[in-house]
Amino acid sequence: MNSDVIDIVLLAAFVLAAVWSVLTARLMRAVIALAATSVLVTSLIFRLDSPLAGVFELSVCAGLVSAIFLGTISLTQAETETEISVRAKERIRRYWYLPPLLVLSSVALLQLALPSSSTVANTGDEVRKVLWTTRHLDLLGQITVLVAGAFGVVVLFKETRKNER
């Protein structure tokens, strides 16, 4: 019963974070809400005894994709040095309580939401077996997609350099 309550709270927070990212007027807040959604999805995935997928979701979606979004926003909405400095000072003054709050909530989440270590240990082998036997063509597909993505980025930025001349 207690376990179900944690799931329900995480699901509610997941929906609220997604709705916040859709409804917020500022782009930066939308990206932060998206990162929060990723973290909540990760918690739910951990709750479903799938730690490898959770780690991937956390590192890639909450980390890398958020960084890509922030980079894109900063490159398309350029600010002056003075604006950046003023905004940074303002941010520290207004949100000084956030870092300790985040650390405390992370510790609480780890204590409450993660499954027992015995279930975690079993699923890693299973995923490895599935990826190398049943779904080995998926690995080939993943490599192809990664190479295509890298090639796409190279072509895009090569084109940009040519246009700059």
Place this chain on the structure above:
Amino acid sequence: MSGELLTLYVTAMTLVAMAGVYYLLVTTNLIRALIGLELVTKSITLGLVLVGRITGNVGLGQALAITLIVVEVVVMVVAAGLILLAHKHTGKVDTRGLRSIKG
């Protein structure tokens, strides 16, 4: 997992996917459209893991979720590159600005 909890999982996933589709449909900002796509993908990732858990194929669910995450990140990187190029050409990150691009 109880039936009620499963219903809640499916409801939450559907709501988030619908929020993403709504965002994709109403926005003209390319970055916001990508955020909508991300929301849909997150919902599907959770769905894959959930179905794997229900059917007893946790490994298969995770393998498919990992494949989806890899595809998702490549799509995001290429789309972000395209947005930067569109911004360079039109000065905006708006779908309406793309109508003037030729070739």
